[in-house]
Amino acid sequence: MQNPRLRIALVYGGQSAEHEVSLRSARSIFDAMDRSKYDPLPILITQQGSWYSMPAEAASFDPSVSPARSNRLIFSPDPQHRGFLKVDGESGIQPMHVDLVFPVLHGTYGEDGTIQGLLEMAHMPYVGCGVLASAVGMDKILMKKAFRENGLNIGPYFWFFRAEWESDPDKITAKLKSAHFPLFVKPANLGSSVGISKVSDPSGFEAAVNLAASYDRKILVEDGIEGRELEVSVLGNDHPKASVAGEVISHSSFYDYEEKYLKDTAELVIPAELPAGMLQKAQEAAITAFRAVDGSGLGRVDMFLTPDNQVVVNEINTLPGFTSISMYPKLWEATGLPYAQLVDRLVGLAQERHREKLTIRTDRKPV
Ligand SMILES: Nc1ncnc2c1ncn2[C@@H]1O[C@H](COP(=O)(O)OP(=O)(O)O)[C@@H](O)[C@H]1O
Ligand SMILES: [Mg+2]
Known part of the structure; x- marks a missing residue:
């Protein structure tokens, strides 16, 4: 049968x-x-x-x-x-x-x-990442700590709780002395650029924090990174593989919600044209980021490539857009893995992870 x-x-x-x-x-x-x-x-x-x-x-x-x-x-x-x-x-x-x-x-x-x-x-x-990787991948602050601990380059940032902003805003604004404008003010736990502002001088800071604070209890402030935006897809469990890199060329002031979903202005260049050796550097950073959060199945790692060829990791998305024209599957297609086979691989990886879990003991009886 x-x-x-x-x-x-x-x-x-x-x-x-x-x-x-x-x-x-x-x-x-x-x-x-x-x-x-x-x-x-x-x-x-x-x-x-x-x-x-x-x-x-x-x-x-x-x-x-x-x-x-x-x-x-x-x-x-x-x-x-x-x-x-x-x-x-x-x-x-x-x-x-x-x-x-x-x-x-x-x-x-x-x-x-x-x-x-x-x-x-x-x-x-x-299919996909477990509880820990998903939760860490969602919290931009914990994600940065995991990245830094694993030797990845991340940009300068500070963060605070909404309650601190409400009780002592001067203490927070004092931190602006050592920050470099433009700044990106973000809710720690969101995606799709929702609640994110690009702030070009101190006068815009308060409104940006209030907006981010309406979405989350934790607020992240990053120095703006000058560079190209690259994305690399990762696939695997214990031995993850990285795709070729793609580039997002935004025609707004940054890659915001409108550009992601409403307007058609952002260009996705697949594969990205990179100086010699940079693809490998981007792929290594992507795999390190995936392992840093203990990813499984899939993840898309987004990074900046600075004018002096430094890779600065921005974030991992553990459930990236998956339409047939989305960056995650497109990058795999360009790497030689068509969409339907990618789905097969993800199902296989989910089964593999599940079988592994069945071998983990949950009792404490002597063997
Ligand atoms: N520190 C930064 N420097 C420069 N651009 C940034 C920075 N942080 C975010 N951006 C821009 O804002 C976009 C959305 O920010 P991101 O952190 O990726 O949030 P989301 O999880 O909502 O995608 C990025 O794709 C990029 O265009
Ligand atoms: Mg993003």
Whole structure:
């Protein structure tokens, strides 16, 4: 008998500012999945956080489609339930079999370790980074500490809690004496450039901090780095590999939300044209950054290449945009790994990580 197809839950949407981007990423993955191997099952998390199973068709990823109330799901953290339970008014609660989850969720409650924690509790195999890498990759301050500890170049920065700003703003503004404008003021835990301001002189600092503080309890202030913006895709578990580098050429004052999703002005150059030896340097930095946060599966590492050829690492995204025209898969395509095969590799890596976890003891009986 033939092997049954793997039932893969594509969990998408989510309680995040990046909800709609997730619909597009999930649609691309759904379209690319080889139906002889996989049986993809779309599962929508609404902006309000409710879970629904959706028909296995492309229309399920349309932002204007509402889920049927009768297709409500519960995700149980009890491993005996094997994850998903269907809430059916007539027959009560029914288990719904799924072999593996592909969380295609960007930003909060998806890329930050929260759903990964739920999947871990249920012993459900899943694609991508675990709880720690996701959470560290989401917090730009802890991420920098992990990068620096692992010998990566990062730019000058300082950070503070919103409560400190509220109680003693002068103490914070005093730090501007040793900072170099323009500055980038950011909420520590967000993505898609939301809440980020570029500040060119001290008069703009207060408004920028207030904006960032409306999104997070922790605020990060970085010196602006002069340089080209490069991105490198990483794939793997214990032996991660790096793709060729891509370059983002922004035509705004920086690569902001509008340019990422609303306007078509930013250019993505794949592969980036680099001076001799720089590709290798960028790839090494990407792999070091991935390992620094203990990444698994995938990650896109974003960095600056300064005029004197220094690589300054900006961030890792543990669930980068995944539409067929997104940088992460495009970089792999340019490295010789087409989109559908990339999905295969990610599923394989998720299975490998899951098998490894099964070998880890959770008791303390003598051997
Ligand atoms: N220190 C910096 N120097 C120069 N440009 C920066 C700096 N920090 C951020 N930027 C610009 O702002 C964009 C968004 O910042 P980033 O830290 O990547 O946040 P996000 O997680 O929202 O993508 C970057 O792609 C870059 O264009
Ligand atoms: Mg970024």
